[in-house]
Amino acid sequence: MKIIFVLIAVSLLVALGFLAAFIWAVKSGQYEDDYTPSIRMLFDDKPAPSSRSANPKIHSTDK
Amino acid sequence: MTLSPSLSLAVPVEKSEAVCYHCRLPIDDGSGVQAVKFDDKVFCCEGCKTVFEILNANDLCAFYDLDQRPGISLKGRRQAHYAWLDEPDLRDKLLNFSDGKQSRTTFYLPQIHCASCLWLLENLYKLSPGIKSSKVNFLKKEVYITFANETVSLRQVVELLASIGYAPEINLGSLDQAVKKPVAKRLIYQLGLAGFAFGNIMLLSFPEYLGLDASDNWFRQLFGYLNILLATPVVFYSGGDYLKGAWHSLRTWSPGIDIPLALGITVLYARSVFEIITSTGGGYLDSLAGLVFFLLIGKWFQQVTYHRISFDRDYRSYFPVSATRILPGGGEEASSLDSLRAGDTILVRHGELIPADGILTKGNARVDYSFVTGEAEPVDRNLNEKLYAGGRQVAEAIEIVLTKKVSQSYLTQLWNDDTFKKEKLEGTSRLADQVSRWFTLIVLTVAFGTLAYWWPKDVQVAINAFTAVLIIACPCAAALNVPFTLGNAVRILARLGFYIKNTNVIEALHGVKTVVFDKTGTLTSSNGNGIAYLGETLTKTEQAGVSALARQSSHPLSRQLAALESQSGVKLAVENFEEKTGQGIEGRVGEDLLRLGSRSFILPGREENLSEEKKSGVYLEINGKPRGHFIFNHHYRQQVWDVLAWFRQRYKVFLLSGDNEGEQHYLAPKFGANGQGEKCLFFNQSPHDKLAFVKNLQSESQKVLMLGDGLNDAGALRQSDIGIAVSEDTNNFTPACDAILDARYFSKLPAFLAFAKKSIHVVYAGWALAVVYNVVGLSFATQGNLSPVVAAILMPLSSLTIVLFGTGLTTLLAPKMPKTLLPNHKP
Known part of the structure; x- marks a missing residue:
């Protein structure tokens, strides 16, 4: 039955791990915006325009 | 469709309706966003079009010419507009964070409405090398931008946003908010x-x-x-x-x-x-x-939180950040409102706000004070006349010499009143506090009674029983009652278009005896759509002609017709004007002879069985040919009189209007029969008068509910026990208040308030239930045999049933509204 000490220690550690994960998630702001990511994930990651000079007009607006 | 990001999967294409080429949402989604056309294709917004342009250019590896875009000519004006962003003081107030190399800022972009907006805004770094990253919060319509100070300035970031159609909304209030509370x-x-x-x-x-x-x-x-x-x-x-x-x-x-x-x-x-x-x-x-x-x-x-709804805005959220100052030596300069001093000369363009009290020195002022004073009609002011802050210039550009600072002006002084310094309806639930006072007393009595009973017999049991009573009587269920029942009621009402600040507001409804209404914008709709035209379509010139002719007359209906077209700014000359009292007006505008008047004036002798509406319309004739007629709906909200009747049955009602007595005779019978109504109507009320009126009512120990909309009601809304702001667009400015009512659901207000009161009764019932549980628990506890298992079962069980009871019953009692009528929560 001594194994139960090990088991309890392990189970508490796992639970603490989840608590830490929860606190990290809150801290990193994951609960502040729970809607936008659902749209964001729909976009394919397109390769960035190969050269900025491809659209000089837009580029020039912020000069 | 290879050009757009793979959004077509996400949003189903609706047939028969025109859809945006890019984001595939219906173009007319009721949000009033103007469709954009480009290259034979239709887009729902600038963002979609610009994304298309960029992708188009990249995929085809060809240049495209941004200058072809209509509206680019506005760019020069916009740049002047943002010049104030170069002022270090103002700039720093808009930054959330800056370490000299990198800065982070937050902008509110009301234009954000579709997935493409999000995509474009998060790819800003591709448009400007200085932008390190940008992240959008879709529901809040905010974008967080990190940029390198050396490469790009805040002003350039804002101008970039504006050039792609997302001009950030920055007002005086933004300066106070940039340093965000954690x-x-x-x-x-x-x-x-x-x-x-x-x-x-x-x-x-x-x-x-x-x-x-x-x-x-x-x-x-x-x-x-x-x-x-x-x-x-x-x-x-x-x-x-x-x-x-x-x-x-x-x-x-x-x-x-x-x-x-x-x-x-x-x-x-x-x-x-x-x-x-x-x-x-x-x-x-x-x-x-x-x-x-x-x-x-x-x-x-x-804690119910709403996106983009704020209950504590003041005039600063309504005022812009900067005004155009005219330098003594000539030339213009953008300067911040806070830096304006008495004696400065400023330029106020068409559609701009007058930021501080001043004297008109150049141009014709035609100022719309409806939001500030409640006066429905724009007022004309001549040279050297006084102009008050908060009005919007609706005619040409004018120049004003300021006589006051912004914060010291007649209107803004309202916020210096003590009313705005008090906290209102914050903190713990008053209802729960009142009940718990008795509760605590009873529990302590029972606990010490138990202690006294057992002490002579068995000290051990006495202490056991004493602590058991305190444990079992811990009002967990009672403490959950108010949050869950009223919290659920607040959520239900928010879904129906009535946004309440917190649950204490519902409690405060209890005991309200007096209801005070504002007129303009509250009972009436601020949309100027009270006039409908029926007949042959009029050309632009003809429309301008009608308003030009109508402007010549002082008849109330003419004034309304004149206001129809005043925005266009074109002023046509009227010759040979003639007014036939009681019949109509006529005059020559350009080539055309226009006649406006009653039916008998335009179509004599053709009086048939007509509806009252048609008889009272204003008929139009151009060059001898009858064209059609205008119908004047009273611009009061739908079913407003039913709502008022409901209130009259239950409360004392008053009307405080900033407008003149023009509609007194119309309104009086609505507010009371046999001439009693007159006593409830108050006209020409300044913002300060309204505040004083509510204070006066309260000094007679009456609890007051106030319904208002504009800045002029801000003081009264704040002072009253419950202030409800009626708003056409809840994203827009609303004065500080306790609840915001979506104006489309004004007719539902009685149902909403009745439901709020019912939810208070549910709270009472919940407490009765909690008492039953406590009696059962105490019967165990006083005998000194409370086992941990009983406690472990009884406490969650009582809490759970109270929660289910409160939320379930409020959901059942919720006002029923067809789904199609619900506020469109589609982001």
Whole structure:
């Protein structure tokens, strides 16, 4: 039955791990915006325009 | 469709309706966003079009010419507009953070409405090398931008946003908000910790529930100590606010619900620790953790948050950040409102706001004060006349010499009133506090009664029973009653278009005896769509001609017709004007001879069986040919008189209008029969008058509910016991208030208020239920045989039933509205 000490220690550690994960998630702001990511994930990651000079007009607006 | 990001999967294409080429949402989604056409294709917004352009250019590896875009000619003006962003003082106030190299800022972009907006805004870095990253919060319509100071300035970032169609909305209030308060995460941490401890303590208490052999005493000891370890942070961190609250209540001698809660928590903890250390029992730590966990859930549920709805805006959210100052030596300069001084000359263009009191020195002022004073009609002011801050210039550009600073102007002085310095309807629930006062008293009586009864017989049982009473009487269920029942009511009302600041507002409804209405914008609709035209379509010139002709007359209907077209700015000359009293007007505008008037004036002798509406319309004839007629709907909201009648049956009603007495005769019978109505109507009320009127009512110890909309009501809304702002667009400016009513649902207000009152009755019923549980629990406790299992079952059970009872009943009682009528929450 001594194994139960090990088991309890392990189970508490796992639970603490989840608590830490929860606190990290809150801290990193994951609960502040729970809607936008659902749209964001729909976009394919397109390769960035190969050269900025491809659209000089837009580029020039912020000069 | 290879050009657009793969959005077509996400949003179904609706046939028969015109859809945006890019984001595939219907173009007319009712939000009023103008469709954009480009290259034979239609787009729902600038963002979609620009994304298309960019992708188009990249995929085809060809240049495209941005200058072809219509509206680019506005660019020069916009750049001048943002010049103030170069001023270090103002710029720094808009930055959330800056370390000299990189800066972070937050902008509110009301234009954000579709997935492409999000895509474009998060790819800003591709458009400007200085932008490091940008992140959008879709529901808040905010974008967080990090940029390198050396490469790009804040002004350039704003101008870039404006050039792609997302001009940020920056007002005077933004300057105060840039340094953001950290989001309140404490409650979430407390909740997480309590939940973690609750689950683990339950597990470790299993042996206790099932009953272990004496030989396993080991485990009992170990589990007990582990439980103490887990429960200690729950009591002092998660439940810390209750302990502090109780301590505060005791010191200020204002009994609240925190006292019995804190008493329950401490006694539970102390007795459990004592039992475990002395090996006399397993303690009640599972109940303790569960109690704190449920209480925190209640607290969390009570906090209803809305996106982009704010209940504490003042004039600063309505005023722009900068004005155009005319330098003494000629030339213009953008300067911040806060830096304007008396004596400065400023330029106010068409559609701009007059930021401070001043004297008109150049141009014709035609100022729309409807939002500030409640006057429905724009007023004309001549040279050297005084102009008050807050009005919007609707004619040509004018110049004003300021006589006051912005914060010292007639209107803005309202915010210096003491009314705005008090906290209102914050803090704990008054209802719960009142009940808990009695509750605490009874519990303490029973507890000490039990102690006195058992003490002579058995001291051990006496102490056991005494603590058991305090544990079982801990008003967990009662404390959850208000948050869940009223929290659910607030949520239901928000879904129906009535946004309430917090649950205390619902409680404050109780005892309201007097209701004060504002007229313009509250009873009436601020959309100028009170006029409908029926007949042959008019050309632009003809329309301008009608308004030009109507402008010549002072008849009330002519004034309304004239206002129709005043925005266009074109002023046509009218010749040979003639007014035939009681019949109509005529005159020559350009080539055309226009006649406007009653039916008999335009179509004499053709009086048939016509509806009242048609008879009262204004008929139009151009060059001898009858063209059609205008119908004047009273621009009062739909069913406004039914709503008023409902209020009259239950409350004393008053009308405070900033407008003149013009509609007194029309309104009086609506507010009271037999001439009583006249006494309830007050016209020409300044913002200060309104505030004083509400104060006066309250000094006669009447609780006042105020319905208003504009800046002129701000003082009265704040002063009244409940201030409800009626708003056409809840994203737009609303003055500080306790609740915001979506104007489309004005006719539902009686149903909303009736429901709010019913939910208070549900709270009462919930307390009755809690009392039943307490009596059952106390019958165990006073006998001194409260086993941990009974406590562990009874406490969650009572809490759960109260929660289900409160939320279930409020959901059942909710006002019924067809789904199609619900506010469109589509982001």
